[in-house]
Amino acid sequence: MNVLTLDHLEVIMNELCLRFSDGVEIFLPLEMLRRACPCARCQGEPDALGRVVKPVVEYTPPAFQLRSIERVGSYALKPTWGDTHATGIYSLTYLRDLAKFV
Numbered sequence: 001m002n003v004l005t006l007d008h009l010e011v012i013m014n015e016l017c018l019r020f021s022d023g024v025e026i027f028l029p030l031e032m033l034r035r036a037c038p039c040a041r042c043q044g045e046p047d048a049l050g051r052v053v054k055p056v057v058e059y060t061p062p063a064f065q066l067r068s069i070e071r072v073g074s075y076a077l078k079p080t081w082g083d084t085h086a087t088g089i090y091s092l093t094y095l096r097d098l099a100k101f102v
């Protein structure tokens with residue numbers, strides 16, 4: 001099995017640049033990345049019937065600034081945003097999927 005890992009990570013201007021073990025490079029605007037935060041507070045949690053209602057999230061300008069970014073094992077990244085929000089864990093596959101919408 002060929003597991004995707006991250007070779008390089010860099011923030012350039014307002015974009016997160018990632019290079020993967022298969023040579024693919026992607027550039028994700030930070031604002032888009034924050035809006036796509038996969039945590040329950042940003043995307044909602046399914047209720048008893050399995051319905052997910054997306055919560056209304058208020059963003060302040062620091063919300064789109066990256067304070068730091070941590071690796072979670074070899075499969076994901078966990079950014080800390082300027083407004084201290086840090087509960088989103090972005091898997092590498094999720095990041096690759098996001099890049100298709102840039």
Ligand SMILES: [Zn+2]
Nearest residue numbers: 037039042088
């Ligand atoms: Zn979030």
